[in-house]
Amino acid sequence: MTFRIRDNQLPKPQPVPGKVRRIAWDDPSLAAVHDRFAAKTHGCLVRNALAWDEYWRWDVDDEVVAMYYDAADEPQGYLVYLLKREIFKIKEMVYLNDEARRGMWDYVTAHYSMVTEVSGCNYTNHSLAFTLEDSDIRETVQPYVMARIVDFAAFIMSYNFAEASSGDAITFRIHDKVLDWNEQEFTVRFHADGTHTLSAEPSPYTAEMSIGTATCMLMGYKRPAYLKSIDRLTADAKTTALLERLIPTGKAYFSDYI
Template identity: 45%
Template sequence: MEKADKYIEVNGDFKMRKLTENDLEQFNGLLRYAFQITMEDLLHTGWTEDQIMHAKMPILKNAYVLGWFYHDKLASMIVVYSMKVNIHDYICKMGGVTGVATYPEYTGRGLIHSLIKQAIRHMHKEGQSISFLYPYSIPLYRKHGWEIISDKITFTIKDTQLPKVKPVTGMMERVELDREDLLNVHDYFSMQRHGAMIRDEMAWDEYWRWDNDDIIAAIYYNKNHKPLGYLIYYIRNDIFHIKEMVYLNTEASHGIWNYISAHHSMVNEVKGNNFSGEPMAFMFEDSEIVENIEPYFMARIIDVQDFILKYPFLDKSQKIKINFKITDSIAKWNNGVFKVYWNEEETYCEKTDDLHAANLVEIDIQTLTTMFMGYKRPTFLYECGRINTEYYMLRILEQLIPVEKPYFSDYF
């Protein structure tokens, strides 16, 4: 355990250091204050006060938690989880940023800015070439290099609009939340879905942490009792709430929707979230369902050179060298021109000083991230003024970058 007196930065009476298990009470206090969580709210989940107090202890043990202290009082903090995410079938180390908070009396001192800069340095040192976060302020995180990379589409379906039952040979089975089959289905799903997080034990703990006792899990098994999908849900006030729906093939999708439709006499409507980036209405016979779209997670490339070297470009037979001129106001190692080319399916990326190279693509770190993640296409970004290049380069970029929007359904 790192000693509490080992400071990373000192600024007058303010000192930056990593938090330890001894800081648990202050850590919980700032979280509750900043995110307006009361003890009463938490007790409604069925937890005891002692359980609530120690629920976040694993974070202080396993995550990188950094804070500014005014004398001995925690004033501001940031948390970085060590995670993994699927980027076009490449499993990438990812720094999950959360818990960014400051007490109001300490705002306006640049505390958050300096914490973010240090967190980025930490992720770079740890080889986490990309970072994800859920933004409480999109402009703030754009300023620090993150950009939107996924959407959340919230849907509401009336009981009369639920799909008709379609014949399947398998069946749904309600199971315990820790059923190994459920975890295995998500593992298989996330390994073949661009943008999906690879959930380890800590990620699953965060996934379940504050759920009420009425949460239910059900798995779809085919006729050979092979798990092919699952549904996490609860029913409250005549509404069927879908927390998560995962399926590996069409049969499992039909089986899950058959199961939901079987509740039609118990509920008035079904509510849930869709993270695929595509509306669901087309799938229903009665397509007049309500869908609301909003930006969800943001990401930022931490190490451009490492990310590009491992990125699964589509057409590596290209006989061209692309020069990405990148600007990054925080991570200085990302500033400059990166020459990218391919030889026999291998990607090369070299940093150069040639600011006037041919095939130049001028782009900031935010735009580079959302483009490589597939959330927005190169042509769209060019038309928005986010990319400066010759028009012929757009065709090349379109051929190189896979066409698939990220699927990210987690929250931390």
């Protein structure tokens, strides 16, 4: 999701106990805050040194990094931006709590006299317009990145299911025209200790789908009930309800390589 905000639509300053300071692009606190953000954010890339090198490859000389510090002087969020031709271009805004979000938008608003527009990228399950007093802004959503499960068995064994109960079981009947090791049934059984295993014994609850549908469903891009309604998922009502309970809500956040 991309957005554009006119200068007269910027949010009014809100008092926060912390402060914003500019830091160097290679300050270790930047990567540390992103690691904390990625750990609690669905689908976010965990950036290693190579990923950070790619992140800075093009505009590092012109981009500015601003960090929000709380009252205890602990970093809680950062803003990477470029100010050029009266446009405040937000490359990335990451915050660990709402205080940091408000503090960084106060920082953006402080540039009111220098800009005519603020633009940037967001993620689709967080509408910026909803948080603004003047919500008549332009938000544009377009497909950006494709995901693909290469090894369904390995993926499903490391998947963090939500609200699974001991004794639950579901069979995924996967169709994959490219990778034959995915072209089979996978039965997942849940146990009292919170773990799950693959079982050779089928479950009475079977969901049939392509590997592409499985990917977008398990990554949270589309919900099971919707996929069933457009014939991308074959399952009865009880199986669909079970999938709705097992799969975490929330869409994946992926802001790299924009």
